[in-house]
Amino acid sequence: MIVDFGGGFFLRRATAADRAALAAICLKTGDAGKDASGREDDPELLGLLYTVPYQVLEPELAFIVDSPSGAAGYLLGAADTAAFNASLASNWYPDLQRRVTDPGPDSSRWRGSDWARHRIHHPDFAVPPALAAYPSHGHIDLLPQARGKGIGRRAMEFLDQRLAASGSTGIHLEVTPQNDDALRFYKAIGFEVVQVPTCCVYVAKRLAQAPAIAG
Ligand SMILES: CC(C)(COP(=O)(O)OP(=O)(O)OC[C@H]1O[C@@H](n2cnc3c(N)ncnc32)[C@H](O)[C@@H]1OP(=O)(O)O)[C@@H](O)C(=O)NCCC(=O)NCCS
Structure with missing residues (x-):
């Protein structure tokens, strides 16, 4: 256990055994924070895009929010986004691209x-x-079952501390513009909105320097 949130909820390091849970939670929150199960015909792809690679490529910043009924969330980070993306490009996507068929460029035909x-x-x-x-x-x-208990705030504070201790000067997160609840959450915990008109909405926060953390 790394952080005890109370009520049987706690933060622990994610392991390879958690990859199915990382994918399942990603699917259950993948439609602007709501369950995307009804939209997807492959329940694994969201996780393979957005969560599992963190446990594989940056395991020291991959955590599960556990609960009496099992995994109830995740907290994932990458200290150096450019380096992480380079690792995704060379170590993660090539195998994924071999396993998945490109549906082609005509989005009107996508299902x-x-x-x-x-x-x-x-x-x-x-x-x-x-x-x-x-x-x-x-x-x-x-x-x-894990929401509205202060877990999100405490988990993000924990990630901020870990990143600051590793020397990072700031953190950002990408938010689906329709996810008003998440945008309100990030503003409540000190993030500011950074609009990138050509693609998406980010929230971001500068990190103060902090002493290194062992382990
Ligand atoms: C968004 C999410 C991570 C927030 O975590 P949480 O544990 O529910 O939030 P907390 O209980 O820690 O709330 C922290 C603060 O944010 C505020 N907040 C949280 N959700 C809010 C909402 N929907 N509207 C307004 N404020 C909200 C709380 O009031 C609280 O403020 P306070 O500490 O000043 O009282 C969580 O609800 C979640 O995972 N939602 C579904 C998936 C999702 O949208 N993830 C984000 C993808 S970018």
């Missing part, structure tokens, strides 16, 4: 998880210049 299949074959690893002051990034998704 189910085809948008994810297309993204796997046409990833965008560029980091917008507006995020230069925030080199780290993170992801947090909690299942309904």
Whole structure:
């Protein structure tokens, strides 16, 4: 246990045994924070895009929010987004691209998880210049039973501390613009909105320098 949230909820390091849970939680929160199960025809692809690679490529910043009924969320981070994206490009996507068929460029013909299949074959690893002051990034998704208890705030504070201790000067997270709840959450915990008109909405926060953490 790394952080005890009370009520049987706690933070622990994610392991390879948690990859199915990382994918399942990603699916259950993958539609702007709501369950995307009804939209996807392949329940694994969201996780293979957005969560599992963190446990594989940056395991020291991959955590599970555990509960009496099992995994109830995750907290994922990458200290150096540009380096993480380079690792994704060379160590993660090539195998994924061999296993998944590109649905082609005509999005009017896409069904189910085809948008994810297309993204796997046409990833965008560029980091917008507006995020230069925030080199780290993170992801947090909690299942309904873990929400509204202060766990999100404490988990993000923990990630901020870990990143600051590793020397990071700032963190950003990408937010689906329709996810008003998440945007309100990030503003409540001190993040500011960084609009990148050509693609998406980010929230970001500068990190104060902190002493290194062992382990
Ligand atoms: C968004 C999420 C991580 C927030 O975690 P949480 O544990 O529910 O949030 P907390 O209980 O720690 O709340 C922290 C603060 O944010 C505020 N907040 C949280 N959700 C809010 C909402 N929907 N509207 C307004 N404020 C909200 C709380 O009021 C609290 O403020 P306070 O500490 O000043 O009282 C969690 O609800 C979640 O995983 N949702 C579904 C998936 C998702 O949208 N993830 C984000 C993807 S970018």
